[in-house]
Each structure stands twice: as C-alpha cells, then as structure tokens.
Amino acid sequence: MAAAGTRPIVIVSNRGPVTFAVDDAAPDGVAARRGAGGLVSGLGPLVADTDAVWIAAAMSDGDRLVAERGVTRAEGYRVRLIDLDPDTFTDYYDRVCNEALWFVHHGLFDPVYEPAWPPGWVDGAWAAYRDVNRRFADAVIADAPEGAAVLVQDYHLCLLAPQVRAARPDLRLVHFSHTPFAPPAWLRMLPDEVRLDLLDGLRAHHACGFHSSRWERDYLDSCLDADRAPCATFVSPLAPDPDDLRATASSDAAATARSDLAAVVGDAAFVVRVDRIELSKNVRRGFQAFAALLEAEPDRRGTVVFGAFCYPSRLGVPAYDRYAKAVIAEVEAINARYGTDTWTPIHYDPTDDYPRSIAALQVADVVVVNPIRDGLNLVAKEAVLLSDRDAQLVLSPEAGAWEELGEAGVWEADPFDVGATARALADALDASADERARRASSLRAAVAARTPAHWLDEQLRAAEADPS
Ligand code: G6P
Numbered sequence: 001m002a003a004a005g006t007r008p009i010v011i012v013s014n015r016g017p018v019t020f021a022v023d024d025a026a027p028d029g030v031a032a033r034r035g036a037g038g039l040v041s042g043l044g045p046l047v048a049d050t051d052a053v054w055i056a057a058a059m060s061d062g063d064r065l066v067a068e069r070g071v072t073r074a075e076g077y078r079v080r081l082i083d084l085d086p087d088t089f090t091d092y093y094d095r096v097c098n099e100a101l102w103f104v105h106h107g108l109f110d111p112v113y114e115p116a117w118p119p120g121w122v123d124g125a126w127a128a129y130r131d132v133n134r135r136f137a138d139a140v141i142a143d144a145p146e147g148a149a150v151l152v153q154d155y156h157l158c159l160l161a162p163q164v165r166a167a168r169p170d171l172r173l174v175h176f177s178h179t180p181f182a183p184p185a186w187l188r189m190l191p192d193e194v195r196l197d198l199l200d201g202l203r204a205h206h207a208c209g210f211h212s213s214r215w216e217r218d219y220l221d222s223c224l225d226a227d228r229a230p231c232a233t234f235v236s237p238l239a240p241d242p243d244d245l246r247a248t249a250s251s252d253a254a255a256t257a258r259s260d261l262a263a264v265v266g267d268a269a270f271v272v273r274v275d276r277i278e279l280s281k282n283v284r285r286g287f288q289a290f291a292a293l294l295e296a297e298p299d300r301r302g303t304v305v306f307g308a309f310c311y312p313s314r315l316g317v318p319a320y321d322r323y324a325k326a327v328i329a330e331v332e333a334i335n336a337r338y339g340t341d342t343w344t345p346i347h348y349d350p351t352d353d354y355p356r357s358i359a360a361l362q363v364a365d366v367v368v369v370n371p372i373r374d375g376l377n378l379v380a381k382e383a384v385l386l387s388d389r390d391a392q393l394v395l396s397p398e399a400g401a402w403e404e405l406g407e408a409g410v411w412e413a414d415p416f417d418v419g420a421t422a423r424a425l426a427d428a429l430d431a432s433a434d435e436r437a438r439r440a441s442s443l444r445a446a447v448a449a450r451t452p453a454h455w456l457d458e459q460l461r462a463a464e465a466d467p468s
Contacts, residue, residue, distance in 0.1 A: 007172065007460065008145040009052040012136060012160070013153035014093065016056025017044045018075045020066050030062040032074040036352060038378055039153060039178060045241040046452045048076040055080045055139050057089065057132070071143060080143050082135050091128030093156070094316040095121070100194075101155040104186050105179045106280040106373045108319075117191050126194055133159035133201075141167045149463040152205065154178050159197060161204035172463035175202055175231070176209040178238075179375040180400065181218040184225035199228040207232045207462035211376040211400035232465055236458040237404060239450035240382045248358045249386055257359035261307065264347050265363075269304040269429055272364035272391075274357045274379050276313040277324045277350075282370045282396070282415045283310055284327050287346060289370075289413075289421035291334045294345060296422070302343045304429065307360050311352035361386040366428045368394045369401075370413045370421055376400040384447045390440035392428035394421070408446035409439030 017040050023031035034040065047054065058067040058081040066072050067083035084092075100117065103109045137160035144150055152160065152175045161173050187195050199222065202208050208231040210216040216233050223230035248254055261270075271290070275281040290306050310327065314320045331348045338345045349356070361367065367383040377399040383391055384405075395402060395410040406412075411428045414420040431439070 007463070008148040009047065009050070009460075010140065010144045010148045010150045011043065011047060011052060011054045011153065012056075012140060012150060012157060013039055013043075013054070014057050014097070014156035015039060015059070016063075016079050016081060017048075017054055017077045018079055019060055020062030020074070021060060022062045022065065030065055034075060041244075041354075042178075042238045042240070042378055042452065043153070044077075045244045046456045051078065053078045053080055053143055053145070055082065055136065055143065057081065057093075058083045080139055082139050084132055084135060088128045088131055090316065091125040092132040094314070095125040096129040097156045098314050098317045099319070100125075100190065101198075102179065102280075104182045104189055105155060105177075107182075107186055108279050108372070109186070109189055111189070117189070117194070122191055122193060126197075130159055130197075133157060134163065136160045137163040137167075140164050140171070144168065144171055146170055148172075149174065149460055151176065151459050151463075159201035161201055165204050173205040174207050174209060174459050174463050175205040176236075176459065177215060177219075177375065178211065179215075180212075180373050181210065181215045182222060183218040184222050187222045187225070195226060196228065199223055199226055203229060203231045205231050207234055207465055209234045209236050209459065209462055211235070211237045212403040214403070215375065215400065232462070234458065234462045234465070236455050236462075237400065237450065238376055238378065238455045239447065239452055240378055240385060241452050242385055242448070245358065245382060245385055248355055249362055251355055253355035254359040254362070257353070257356040258363055260356075261360060261363055265305050265307070268302070268343075269365045270360075270363060271304060271306045271366045271368060271425065271429070272309070272360045272383075273307075273368045274309045274360060274383075277310050277320070277327055278313060279319060279323050280372050280374060282372050283308070284323070284330050285415065285418055285421065286368050286370050287327070287330045287334060288418045289425060290346070291338070292418055292422040293425055294334075294338050297426070300426075300429075301338055301345070302340065305344070306346045307364070308346055308348045309351075309353075309357050309360055310348070311350050358382075358386060361391070362388050364391045365389055366392045366394060366425065368413070368425070369399060370394065370396045370415045371399050372396075372415050374399040374401075380405065381447045384440070384443045387440060390433075390436040392431055392436060392439060393443060394424045394428050404449075405443060405446055409442040 019035045020030040058064045067081040071080045361383045369380040380401045393410045394413045396415040411424040413424040
C-alpha cells in the first residue's frame with residue numbers, strides 16, 4: 001500500500017478551478033480564468049502548479065471546446081472537463097443538487113407548502129443525477145493515474161464510487177462534504193430509493209469527511225436510521241490559504257477597492273458581509289437585525305454603514321430568484337425608512353468582485369456571518385486573517401466554523417432570532433479597543449492553527465485508513 005502523500009491526486013468536483021470563454025483571438029480558441037465559488041478558493045491553492053488532475057463539468061461554451069481535448073493545462077491546473085447534455089445538466093444541477101440535496105442538508109424545505117420531491121422526479125431528475133455521476137465515474141476510470149487518491153467533492157457526486165471501485169481497485173476514494181449533512185428526519189424527506197442510493201454511494205468510498213463533528217454525527221445517525229453501514233468517517237475543517245489572501249489583499253485592485261470603500265463609509269463604523277445570495281446564508285434576517293438596531297437606538301443612525309457584498313447565485317432555482325428579490329426589497333425598504341441625504345444605511349453591492357470582497361473584509365469593523373446552517377463558512381475565517389482593524393466576528397453557531405471559533409472570541413448570533421442578532425451587532429460595535437484586540441488575537445490564533453495543507457494531508461491519510 002502506498003504511504004499517504006505518495007499517491008497521485010485526482011480532484012473531482014462539479015465546478016472546476018478554471019473556466020474558459022470562447023476567444024477567436026487566442027491561439028487555442030479559448031481564454032481561461034480562475035473559476036468562481038468557495039470550493040475553488042478553498043481547494044485551488046492546494047493543487048495549483050502540481051500534477052494533480054481536476055475533473056469537473058463543462059459549464060460554458062469555452063469549457064465544452066476544452067472538454068474535447070482531454071486533460072488540459074490552464075492557469076496552473078491540469079483539468080479534464082466533461083461535456084454533459086444541457087437538459088441532463090439542468091435536472092442534475094438545478095433540480096437534484098441545488099433544490100433537493102442542498103435543501104435537505106441545510107434544512108431549507110418547508111414541510112408544509114413545498115413538495116420535497118415533485119412527481120416524476122425519480123425517473124426524471126434522479127435519473128439525470130445518476131447519469132452525470134456515471135459520466136464522472138467514466139472519466140475517473142479513464143484518467144486517474146495508477147494508484148491515485150481520488151478526492152470527490154460534495155453532494156453533486158455521491159454515486160460514482162461503486163462504479164469506480166469495481167473498475168479500478170487500485171484507486172483510493174475519499175468523499176468530502178462541504179455542506180452539513182441532513183439528520184435522519186430531513187433525509188427522510190427524500191424518497192427511500194434516493195436516500196438509500198445516496199447512502200450506498202457514500203459507503204463505497206474508503207472514507208467520508210466533514211467540516212465539523214456535528215455533520216459527521218448527522219451522517220452516522222442517518223445511516224443508522226436507514227439501517228445502512230456507514231463509511232469510515234473523519235472530520236477535517238478547511239482553512240484559508242494565508243499567502244493567497246495576502247497576495248489578493250496587496251493587489252492594485254484591492255487597493256482601489258479600499259479607497260472606493262473609504263469614500264462610501266467615511267467616519268462611520270463599517271459592518272460587512274460577503275456572501276452568495278443563498279437561502280442558507282440568512283442575508284435577509286441579517287438586514288432585519290440591522291434595522292432593529294437602528295429602530296431601537298436612533299442615535300446609531302448615521303454612525304454605521306452596513307456594506308453587503310452579496311452576489312446572486314443559482315437563479316435557475318425559483319426559490320433563489322424569489323429570495324434574491326426579497327433581499328433587495330428589504331434593503332430598499334430599510335434605506336428608504338432610515339436613510340438621509342448624507343447617509344445610506346446599507347451599501348448593497350451585488351457584483352461578484354473577489355478583490356473588492358477581500359478589501360471590504362480588510363477594512364471592516366464588524367463582520368456578520370449568520371447562516372441558518374452552513375458546512376463551514378470560509379469567509380468567517382478569511383475575515384479574521386484579513387482584518388486590519390481587529391474586526392469583530394458576529395457568528396452563527398450553525399456555521400461549521402463555530403466548532404473551531406465559537407470559544408475563541410466571536411459574538412454569538414442566533415440565526416433565527418433577529419433581536420439577538422441585533423444585540424450581538426451592538427455589542428460588537430461597542431466593544432472597547434482592548435476587548436477588540438483580545439478577541440481578534442484569540443481568533444487569529446484559532447484560524448491560523450490550520451492551513452489548506454492540513455486539510456489535504458488529512459484527506460490523503462483518510463484514503464489509507466480503511467483497508468477494505
Ligand atoms: C459553496 C458550498 C459548496 C458547494 C458550492 C457549489 O461553495 O460551500 O458546498 O459545492 O457552493 O456552488 P455552485 O455555485 O457551484 O452551485
């Protein structure tokens with residue numbers, strides 16, 4: 001058996017580290033750029049400029065051109081993109097991944113009004129999910145080097161392991177959930193066939209990893225409830241790459257963004273959040289808490305600006321589109337009610353601008369992370385490392401990062417209790433300089449205890465753990 005760390009590495013995820021746009025002026029017909037999203041910012045630096053192969057779905061026309069070329073090197077990555085039929089992809093990604101599985105793991109289903117699984121989905125959308133997993137398995141079987149550790153990421157790809165194990169017994173397979181895992185009562189909202197397929201698919205890995213022991217426990221409970229043997233499990237929270245963050249923070253783009261923000265904020269205190277507009281992130285209640293504070297304490301009006309850098313995502317899912325509209329309506333109502341000629345309470349910016357987000361975290365006085373339920377929340381950790389001002393972190397105990405940071409100086413925000421979140425905001429804003437420094441330094445130590453290298457090392461060790 002190979003020792004941990006000596007195996008070739010294959011990463012498998014729905015969204016790849018690089019995305020391609022058709023560009024007739026480029027020598028090979030495409031222009032590459034770094035892919036969007038938390039998964040890539042977390043995992044990307046681990047395997048950039050190595051021989052690791054990253055297998056992902058083709059999502060743009062440029063990606064589809066690259067898919068025909070097999071394994072391709074771009075932006076420091078060796079990527080292998082899979083061209084999928086657009087209707088199949090929609091069923092797999094929008095319906096199963098983003099509606100059913102994301103909702104079930106984050107507890108977003110309304111059990112009264114919304115059918116968790118509409119009629120026809122087992123033969124339709126679930127068949128598409130199986131099909132896409134088969135295509136990913138085919139790519140792993142064809143392209144994984146002999147003896148590789150195959151690191152499968154997230155809820156999109158729960159079913160490929162049995163097929164890969166049968167065809168390539170030389171490979172070691174680890175599945176990692178970047179989301180929470182549904183406890184039994186929620187997983188039961190899926191049809192039995194789907195629930196058992198998922199658990200059997202996960203079981204076929206050599207190990208399954210989670211960001212927090214809460215999600216690991218929920219997985220184990222769901223296995224017990226379904227009378228299914230669990231996979232070997234491990235807990236391994238991801239961490240930001242400090243060098244990668246520093247490089248962006250010292251870029252010209254971040255410097256420009258900082259001076260733009262200074263013009264917006266002036267002398268006011270700066271509360272910041274950086275999120276996809278995502279139901280589980282609880283953006284709307286965060287604004288409601290801010291409004292509750294302005295209502296209860298009128299003296300605060302004009303003294304604080306809430307910078308919300310919230311960019312739209314997954315608009316193919318009707319519930320996201322509805323939520324994005326509700327969030328914007330909330331911002332408009334709050335700004336109309338409390339704003340003056342010289343002060344806008346919420347500075348709302350929906351552009352997905354990475355250096356600007358990094359700049360906002362550098363200059364924030366308070367950072368709000370109040371999810372309903374969240375696998376980890378890398379932004380919470382990034383905020384701690386980036387702050388120039390001993391930023392205070394208002395954190396929900398439902399974020400996976402709570403396990404590492406909850407005792408290390410955060411201000412607790414119950415995500416369902418708007419009044420409690422408002423009080424946490426007030427306390428964080430009012431903390432003395434000494435207290436701010438004490439909390440920020442304790443948080444920095446907690447975050448700096450881990451780097452992405454720890455995460456990768458733990459995946460590779462987990463790959464060796466189960467001899468079966
Ligand atoms: C976030 C989650 C990941 C998930 C990713 C997918 O980063 O933390 O668990 O894989 O979103 O996002 P996407 O935009 O590709 O649907």
